[in-house]
Amino acid sequence: MRGMRVSDQRIFADALLTGRPSCPPGLTAWNGSDPERRFAIYRSNVIVSLIDALADTFPVTQQLVGEEFFRAMARLFVQEHPPRSRILAFYGEGLANFIEAFAPAAAVPYLADVARLEMLRVSAYHAADAMPLTAEAISRLLADVAVLPEARIGLHPSLAVLRSGHAVVSLWAAHQAADAAQALAAVDPEAAETALVLRAGLDVEISRIPDGAAAFIEQMRQGAAFGDAAEQASAADPAFDLAATLGLLMRGGAITTMTIPRSATS
Amino acid sequence: MNAPVFSVPDTIGAAARGLPARGGVGLKPEHFREILATAPDIGFFEIHAENYMVDGGPFHHYLGRIRERYPLSIHGVGLSIGGESPLDADHLDRLAMLLARYQPESFSEHLAWASHGDVFLNDLLPVPYHAGTLARVCDHIDQVQDRLRRRMLLENPATYVEFAASTMAETEFIAEVVRRTGCGLLLDVNNVHVACVNHHRDPYAYIDALPAEAVGQIHLAGFAQDVDAAGEPLLIDSHGAPVAQAVWDLYRHALARVGPVATLIERDNDIPALPVLLAEAHQAERLMGEALAPSIARGFPCGACA
Structure with missing residues (x-):
């Protein structure tokens, strides 16, 4: 029965965030083409929109390490710490702590505090x-x-x-x-x-x-x-x-x- | 069953009046000051509910002032009506507060899911169409309309995949949701075009299969183009480009069926200058006028008789 299975949306969500599985079962396309390519649109929407939300909050953090580094780091953050709230303005609250523990960022020891400051700035804006x-x-x-x-x-x-x-x-x-x-x-x-x-x-x-x-x-x-x-x-x-x-x-x-x-x- | 429960009168008349049959644009923070300074001639503004679920500051400052001058549509993206999880009661409370504060003429949400468990995925994810999902979606919409004490509009989705588990066409599913819950429709014409290209369906037949009388608003937007694994076109609902000609053509068809109705130009990425968006909204109004013209012409003989 449908209700006895592992939740379909749980599998779908895992595939979106972690890529495991790379494509959930049960998807089809009219022309019989591999649905993984189509599913990848959703994965891209999820990951990229969340990285974009972080980039909006942390412009100086991004400038300090460059866009490529920032987005690669943000992608890992998104995958490890997906949002627990529907209000994305405050999604970056965990990023500074993540940066502190993120070895590749160790060469920029002030990065985490700059991220803290930028997050406080957004919080103040909406307070x-x-x-x-x-x-x-x-x-x-x-x-x-x-x-x-x-x-x-x-x-x-x-x-x-x-x-x-x-x-x-x-x-x-x-x-x-x-x-x-x-x-x-x-x-x-x-x-x-x-x-x-x-x-x-x-x-x-x-x-x-x-x-x-x-x-x-x-x-x-x-x-x-x-x-x-x-x-x-x-x-x-x-x-x-x-x-x-x-x-x-x-x-x-x-x-x-x-x-x-x-x-x-x- | 499922008698509409939103027939409780609204505390003020905005929801009852509904949005005017005019063009509108999404309200973007980069346009706040310009809107107040130039008072553009536009039918309404639309906001994403979740962006305004903050305690104070500039977003509420400007929205309050703009709402005093213009009709408002509040459009939710995070309710996850198509979700397996129960609706988030706290989120529904926040929505109720936002609606109580701004008294929008319209509230709409999506036929999609966006969260699972406590993880929010920030995308409008697809739902299979069968008896089980139909019951769940209707139950969720009943809860929303109960809690918000108003009729909501449900938006048809842009999708990239279909489900082997589906036993109903999307239009059949939506029509049944409307029948059971009494909700209205937000007909996203761009989504119709995107989904019909992606699934090789006839977008005109799709619109004809929906209950026209339930349509309370239309969305128009731009899309991006990709290809699927077989090299067939795969369109992406990007909200990052002007409305395409094929979507304007389909909009004409929708107007012929539905009549003039509030039409939003949706633009969330690569946001252009405000006048560019206003021009698209005014284009929608011109097409509304053209759609109306034949029926006015038909009315003349009677007028002449009097």
């Missing part, structure tokens, strides 16, 4: 919308020194921080320049950098931030009180500049809420 607090509202709270240390800051859903042992922001930025080769020549890829990814309005911006600012943002994200977060950031980075960090977040519209816990106001 939920949130209205930034007005500068007046923020200033009012910052002036209320009695309760400020207990304040919790809510950050924009698009905001992300990436710490890298490589010059991930400079490498990425060099590829946005008109003359990428010249810009790239000026970058020391071994210089550690921390990236801030943030959508301001409709545009995702990528900037380099000091370690202290990153620590402050991470503390805030975890729900730490303003005072504690600033203290932790200073401990992590003696050069931490609270005013500059707040200015950076305010300019990018990254502060969406500021709340004072009830206990602090009583």
Whole structure:
């Protein structure tokens, strides 16, 4: 009976992704020609469309290794990690880890982090919308020194921080320049950098931030009180500049809420 | 059996009104700003549902503004109606949310499968046509129409292989799905041409065998050309080229049977400048006008009598 067999679509899917079998059984063509050639159209559609989806997400990663290398690597990724979601915008989420373990890419040690940055960029692009607090509202709270240390800051859903042992922001930025080769020549890829990814309005911006600012943002994200977060950031980075960090977040519209816990106001 | 369950009134009238009998184009992010800046004269836009299943950002920003100005068709590519696996309830919920947000005039999906288990294959894969698959496809469409509380349109597929297990012609299968579920048809004329060349069938007879009254929308697109293992032409539904003359000719035939109906120019690869797509949509409208002209002429004697 049909229902007792191994699923036909399971065999079809395996043949698409792995080539084993090279063609599922039970396919026909009007002229009796070998259906494998016809089946190959489906395999090509599946694999190529998924590689294309990755290429859309990772343009700089692709430029760093060249199209041929990138597509060969992406093909292996697609075969080992086919999408588990119908929403392909986020399909590349596993690619950076794959690159890290992909021996042929070892000659480009910063490749995985550049891929991480590009994925964060796409995630920020599609992240939920949130209205930034007005500068007046923020200033009012910052002036209320009695309760400020207990304040919790809510950050924009698009905001992300990436710490890298490589010059991930400079490498990425060099590829946005008109003359990428010249810009790239000026970058020391071994210089550690921390990236801030943030959508301001409709545009995702990528900037380099000091370690202290990153620590402050991470503390805030975890729900730490303003005072504690600033203290932790200073401990992590003696050069931490609270005013500059707040200015950076305010300019990018990254502060969406500021709340004072009830206990602090009583 | 399978009485239509979507007769529950829509919360607003968009779905009930349907798409206008005009040309439309696929909405592409590279055209967002130009559309808002130039307000082109076009009948409707169509989006792929899955591209807009994101929380926020520019896609929703622009779609919201464009939808305020134009009728909208939402076209799903990931529901896997022809799949052996059960429908993905979470995906259906996401679709319901998207439809609730944008209230499109039309929702359509494919007679195909795209996922197996939890793996999404991102292609429209072929289904054998027999009593078992018919029951499954109808069951899935019933679930979709129940959940979305509206009638959906089902698109005929472009296929490259056929199945030894098939016992019904594709047109017979589709007609029976329409009869049992009350769904409408999205007649993809390019798919008819592609499939009929690939399987050596008569595309005109194919269109004649479908229930014309169920057609709620037409798709037109371009194809790529290959050959099969015997050297016979094998056409690929690439959505990467202008509409071919053979497809325009077949479209004329479809219009003669169906009458003027919302017609989309589908282009997903090698996307040209917006005016190029608009020109193809306007060409579809000219052919709609020509198809209508004889019936208007036939109406004149009566008008003269009055």
